[in-house]
Amino acid sequence: MINWGIIGASTIAKEWMIHAVNACPNSQVIALLSRSQQRGDRFRNQFGIPHTYTELDTFLANPDIDVVYVGTTNELHKPQTLAAAAARKHVLCEKPLALTLRDAHQMVQACSEAGLVMGTNHHLRNAVTHRTLRDLIQEGAIGNPLAVRVFHAVLLPPHLQTWRIKDPSAGAGVVLDITVHDTDTLRFILSDEVESVMACTSSQGLGEHGIDDTVMGVMRFERGTLAQFHDSFVIGHAGTGLEVHGTDGSLIARDVMTQHPIGEIFLRKGNQLKQVQLPAPVNLYERAVEHFNAAVQGEGEPAVTADDGLRSLAVALAVQRSAQTGKQIPVTYA
Numbered sequence: 001m002i003n004w005g006i007i008g009a010s011t012i013a014k015e016w017m018i019h020a021v022n023a024c025p026n027s028q029v030i031a032l033l034s035r036s037q038q039r040g041d042r043f044r045n046q047f048g049i050p051h052t053y054t055e056l057d058t059f060l061a062n063p064d065i066d067v068v069y070v071g072t073t074n075e076l077h078k079p080q081t082l083a084a085a086a087a088r089k090h091v092l093c094e095k096p097l098a099l100t101l102r103d104a105h106q107m108v109q110a111c112s113e114a115g116l117v118m119g120t121n122h123h124l125r126n127a128v129t130h131r132t133l134r135d136l137i138q139e140g141a142i143g144n145p146l147a148v149r150v151f152h153a154v155l156l157p158p159h160l161q162t163w164r165i166k167d168p169s170a171g172a173g174v175v176l177d178i179t180v181h182d183t184d185t186l187r188f189i190l191s192d193e194v195e196s197v198m199a200c201t202s203s204q205g206l207g208e209h210g211i212d213d214t215v216m217g218v219m220r221f222e223r224g225t226l227a228q229f230h231d232s233f234v235i236g237h238a239g240t241g242l243e244v245h246g247t248d249g250s251l252i253a254r255d256v257m258t259q260h261p262i263g264e265i266f267l268r269k270g271n272q273l274k275q276v277q278l279p280a281p282v283n284l285y286e287r288a289v290e291h292f293n294a295a296v297q298g299e300g301e302p303a304v305t306a307d308d309g310l311r312s313l314a315v316a317l318a319v320q321r322s323a324q325t326g327k328q329i330p331v332t333y334a
Helices: 011-023 037-047 056-060 074-086 101-113 128-138 174-190 284-296 306-325
Strands: 002-007 027-033 051-053 067-070 090-093 118-120 145-153 194-202 214-221 226-232 241-246 250-254 264-269 272-275
Touching: 002 011, 002 056, 011 027, 011 037, 011 067, 011 284, 027 037, 027 056, 037 051, 051 056, 056 074, 067 074, 067 284, 074 090, 074 101, 090 101, 090 284, 101 118, 101 306, 118 284, 118 306, 128 174, 128 241, 128 250, 128 264, 145 174, 174 194, 174 214, 174 226, 174 241, 174 306, 194 306, 214 306
Parallel strands: 002 027, 002 067, 027 051, 067 090, 090 118, 145 226
Antiparallel strands: 145 241, 194 214, 214 226, 241 250, 250 264, 264 272
C-alpha cells in the first residue's frame, strides 16, 4: 500500500485528489497538512484521514508517508516540494510548479538527486478525449496539423474566486491557472514543443489589484503549427473546446477542457462530419494517481512528468512577458 500525505486542505484536494488516491486499490491518504486546525479537523472527519498536522516539519516526519501531494497556492510549491524531497518523499505537485523557471528547476533537481519520483498534476491529458485526439493525429487522420484553436474561457465558480483573482503574491491570474493547462494539453496531443508566443491580457471584471482574468494569444510550435488560445475566468456562456485543423481534415472537440470525464470529438473532411467513437470515460485524477503509483513502484513514469511541468511553466511565463511587452517572445526552457 502506498501512503499519501496531502499538503493543503484545498478545494481540489476535497473535490478530486483525496477521492482519487483512495479509489486506487494500492494507495490511501493517511495524512493531511493544513494551516488551520479547524479546517484540518473537518477534512479528517469527512474523509477518515488518520493524521492531521498544522506544521510542515511534523507532517514530513511521519515515516509512513510515501508520497506527498502539494496542492497549495502557487508561491508555496517550491519550499514545500524542497522540504518533501529532503524528507525523501515522492512528490506530485500542482501546476504551475513554481513562479519562476529557476525555482522549478531547483525542485526537479532536488527530487532527481534524491532518487524520487516527481510529477505535475496536469489533469487534462488523462482524459480519453485528449488521448484519442493524440492517437488520431499520430495516425495521420487529418494529415499534417496546421492550426489549433483552444477555447478554455469559463466563469470561475464563486467558491474559487479567492486568491486566483485577489493575491498577486500567490501567483494569481488566468495565465498560471489555465494557460499552463492549455500548454500541456497541446504539447501532448501535437507531440511538439512551443517555440514562441504572442499574447494580450485583460482584467474584465473579476481580477483585482491588476490581476489578469482573461488572455488571448498564439503559440508557434517548432514544426510550424499555430495555436490560438482564449482563456478566461469571466465567460459564463461559451463552453470549452479544442479544434485541430490539418492538411487532410479537422478534429473538432467540444466540452473537453474540463476536470469532468465528458466531451465529444468529430472528424470533418470536406462536407462530411463524423463523430469519433471514444473509449469508456475514466476519472482524470484517478488515472493520474494510478500512473504515479506505478512510477513509485518502478513501472514507467507519471502521466505528466516534472519536465512536462517545467515546459508548461516556461510557456506560461513567456505568455506573461509577451502581454507585458507587446512583443513576440521566444520560449526558454533552460
